Amino acid sequence: MAYSEKVIDHYNNPRNVGQLDKASTEVGTGLVGAPECGDVMRLQIKVNPDTQVIEEAKFKTFGCGSAIASSSLATEWVKGKTVEEALQIKNTDIVKELSLPPVKIHCSVLAEDAIRAAIGDWKKKNGVAEPAAVAAH
Amino acid sequence: MTHTLVQSANIKCWSCGSQNELHAQLCTSCGKLLPPVAADYFALFGLPRRLTLDVPTLEKQFYRLSRRLHPDLYAQASEQERQWSLEKSSLLNDAWRTLRDPIARTEYLLELEGIALEEQSRNATDAARAAGTDKQQIVPPDMLEEVFELNMQLEEARMAAQSNSSDPELTENLRAAEKNYSAQMVALHTQLEQLWAAWDRAQASGDATEQSVVKQGMVALLNRRSYIRNLVRDVRQALDGAACNSNGTTGKG
Numbered sequence: 510m511a512y513s514e515k516v517i518d519h520y521n522n523p524r525n526v527g528q529l530d531k532a533s534t535e536v537g538t539g540l541v542g543a544p545e546c547g548d549v550m551r552l553q554i555k556v557n558p559d560t561q562v563i564e565e566a567k568f569k570t571f572g573c574g575s576a577i578a579s580s581s582l583a584t585e586w587v588k589g590k591t592v593e594e595a596l597q598i599k600n601t602d603i604v605k606e607l608s609l610p611p612v613k614i615h616c617s618v619l620a621e622d623a624i625r626a627a628i629g630d631w632k633k634k635n636g637v638a639e640p641a642a643v644a645a646h
Numbered sequence: 647m648t649h650t651l652v653q654s655a656n657i658k659c660w661s662c663g664s665q666n667e668l669h670a671q672l673c674t675s676c677g678k679l680l681p682p683v684a685a686d687y688f689a690l691f692g693l694p695r696r697l698t699l700d701v702p703t704l705e706k707q708f709y710r711l712s713r714r715l716h717p718d719l720y721a722q723a724s725e726q727e728r729q730w731s732l733e734k735s736s737l738l739n740d741a742w743r744t745l746r747d748p749i750a751r752t753e754y755l756l757e758l759e760g761i762a763l764e765e766q767s768r769n770a771t772d773a774a775r776a777a778g779t780d781k782q783q784i785v786p787p788d789m790l791e792e793v794f795e796l797n798m799q800l801e802e803a804r805m806a807a808q809s810n811s812s813d814p815e816l817t818e819n820l821r822a823a824e825k826n827y828s829a830q831m832v833a834l835h836t837q838l839e840q841l842w843a844a845w846d847r848a849q850a851s852g853d854a855t856e857q858s859v860v861k862q863g864m865v866a867l868l869n870r871r872s873y874i875r876n877l878v879r880d881v882r883q884a885l886d887g888a889a890c891n892s893n894g895t896t897g898k899g
Contacts, residue, residue, distance in 0.1 A: 539780070540790050541783055543767070544784055544785055544869035544870075549797065549873075571793075614764070615767065615768070618771050629779065
């Protein structure tokens with residue numbers, strides 16, 4: 510399958526690969542998976558406790574080019590946003606930006622799930638109330 | 647790919663006007679090729695939607711039907727008949743490829759039964775966004791941790807292979823993982839076989855509640871299976887020292 514230029518760029522030069530200190534209260538970690546293809550994605554954010562701005566974001570993804578590109582893009586997008594702003598990112602925005610074909614939409618869903626999971630973890634650590642998780646099935 | 651199946655209809659031969667069963671390929675009276683009808687793969691072979699299938703029997707049937715529908719037979723026929731022969735042959739090939747493999751067969755049945763895994767996942771993400779929360783993962787978190795950890799080790803092994811160094815402890819770990827996950831694949835297959843039999847019973851008796859329970863069970867097993875299948879594949883590759891990937895990501899998909 511032909512990947513778009515943006516996907517290839519993120520795949521060849523992934524931004525923000527790495528990890529943050531999972532134990533830190535300022536860090537939220539999201540580990541998510543797409544059973545359709547067996548991909549796993551870890552996305553971490555470091556949040557400024559005063560401003561709630563995401564100052565740092567790192568990811569590590571084991572999966573196809575689109576999954577790597579989606580998570581790489583997700584880290585770029587969340588950086589500099591407040592937690593609430595980051596929650597507004599939709600998987601369809603990622604699809605559009607990367608020109609993902611229909612068979613790769615689940616990669617963008619995974620990236621959005623990872624952002625939400627990381628923020629959810631950070632909220633839990635910092636005692637920010639949030640509604641109960643919505644079941645996938 | 648999904649077609650609605652009308653079970654009780656007949657089809658009238660365009661050439662001689664006699665009535666044929668809906669899924670007849672050739673007219674029983676005059677032997678002319680009948681037009682394609684919307685049918686699922688099971689119906690194409692005249693089978694109920696069951697998961698325990700005798701593949702050798704299916705194969706014989708596939709070849710028998712192939713011979714009847716083959717485009718070569720219709721080289722001299724009308725444009726319309728040539729087109730039908732092509733369409734039917736291509737559908738028959740898709741049906742055979744899907745039904746001969748028990749996993750593809752199961753995925754196809756779940757799709758026919760209205761379980762679209764990707765769509766469900768996407769909807770759950772939409773719901774989580776609307777509710778301002780994170781989505782509950784389909785696969786248990788500890789399994790994700792396990793998969794992630796093992797992938798980290800695989801990456802290490804690939805990097806070691808690239809620099810021609812070896813880490814005996816890591817190799818030992820990977821050997822153990824290969825054994826562990828191969829055994830899990832076998833166990834999963836046994837569990838799936840039990841669910842196939844359970845599905846067939848529930849399908850035969852028309853027990854909708856039981857069908858629904860079995861379907862969810864199959865979905866859960868197939869999801870687990872995707873991860874374990876990939877792990878077994880990647881661990882074997884790493885042990886063979888075959889896979890080298892410079893940016894530390896496993897290429898797939």
